[in-house]
Every structure is written in C-alpha cells, then in structure tokens.
Amino acid sequence: MAEHNLLRxxxxxxxxxxxxxxxxxxxxxxxxxxxxxxxxxxxxxxVTGLENQAVEIAMMITPDGHSRLELSRFINPKAIEDHRTAPVNALGYLRVMFAVANIDDTLERLYKHGAQLVDEVVRYKDAYRLCYIRGPEGILIGIAEQLK
Structure with missing residues (x-):
C-alpha cells in the first residue's frame, strides 16, 4: 500500500x-x-490568484483543538459571487457539520443570533438527532447530537 503525505x-x-x-x-x-x-x-x-488582495480573517478553533474554521472578509477585490443561499443539493461547498452535546440548547442559543432551521430536527436510528441551520448571511451548517 502506498504511503500518503497527508497529515490532517x-x-x-x-x-x-x-x-x-x-x-x-x-x-x-x-x-x-x-x-x-x-x-x-x-x-x-x-496563492489565490487575486493579485493585490486584502482580506481580514478570523481563525476559529473547535474546543478539542483539532478543527479550524477560517472566516474571511474580502476588502480587495470585493466578493463577486454569492452561493450562501444555494439549496443543499447545489454543486460545490455545502456545509460544515458540528457535533454538539445538546442540540435543543444549541438551537435556542443560535436562534438569538438569527439562525434559522432549514426544515426540522430529525432522528437517525438510535444514533443521532441532527439538522441543518442557516446562520449569519445564510451560511449553511449542520449540527448533530450523538444519542447514548
């Protein structure tokens, strides 16, 4: 079997x-x-092919320290496409899924920040309760609570 150089x-x-x-x-x-x-x-x-770019970024990290989310605001050049409200079956980047300890509590807190449930919280077998939500600017994320 070939060895790969991917670290994370x-x-x-x-x-x-x-x-x-x-x-x-x-x-x-x-x-x-x-x-x-x-x-x-x-x-x-x-790196990006955008020549004289100016981008403000915020790097967010999960509590376990293993995953990061890089939020970017383009100052120059301005954003030219908008895919934030694309349906969940659109091609390309879709969403990031987060594991949470309590989905109901998480939703209540995120609703205060304008989050909207895409459809409903569903149960998958005896394994998970999960849903998609749209956050600020229509960003699509998923949250899932593992059932005991």
Missing amino acids: MDNVGIVVESLDNAVSFFLELGLKLEGRAMIEGEWAGR
Whole structure:
C-alpha cells in the first residue's frame, strides 16, 4: 500500500460580509477565536490568484483543538459571487457539520443570533438527532447530537 503525505485537514474557509457577526455566531456555537489578522500583499495574491488582495480573517478553533474554521472578509477585490443561499443539493461547498452535546440548547442559543432551521430536527436510528441551520448571511451548517 502506498504511503500518503497527508497529515490532517487544517481548516475550512467561509467568505462573509460581516466578520463580527460570523465570529459572534460561531463563538455562540462553541468555537473559540484563535486570532484575527489582515492578509495582504503580493505573496497572498500568488496563492489565490487575486493579485493585490486584502482580506481580514478570523481563525476559529473547535474546543478539542483539532478543527479550524477560517472566516474571511474580502476588502480587495470585493466578493463577486454569492452561493450562501444555494439549496443543499447545489454543486460545490455545502456545509460544515458540528457535533454538539445538546442540540435543543444549541438551537435556542443560535436562534438569538438569527439562525434559522432549514426544515426540522430529525432522528437517525438510535444514533443521532441532527439538522441543518442557516446562520449569519445564510451560511449553511449542520449540527448533530450523538444519542447514548
């Protein structure tokens, strides 16, 4: 069997209009703010192909320290496409799924930040209760509570 060089998945990136609103939402979900920074300069443009980009980012980390979410607000160039309200069967990036200890409590807290349930909380066998929700700016995430 061939050996692979993959070490881990480092982060998932989501582009937003309001970094403050997105950070507040994900803090309420239970992620921690690892840091905020401006990413700019020609080196960054060589990575993304956007030349003279200026992007403000916030790096969020899960409580276990294993997963990160990079929230980005493009200052230059401005965002040119909007996929946030695409239906769940749209091609491309869809959602991030988070494991939570109590789905009902989590939903109540996220509703205060404008979250909306996509349809309903469902039970999958005796394994999970789960749902999709739309957070700030229509960002689609999933939350799942493992049943004992």
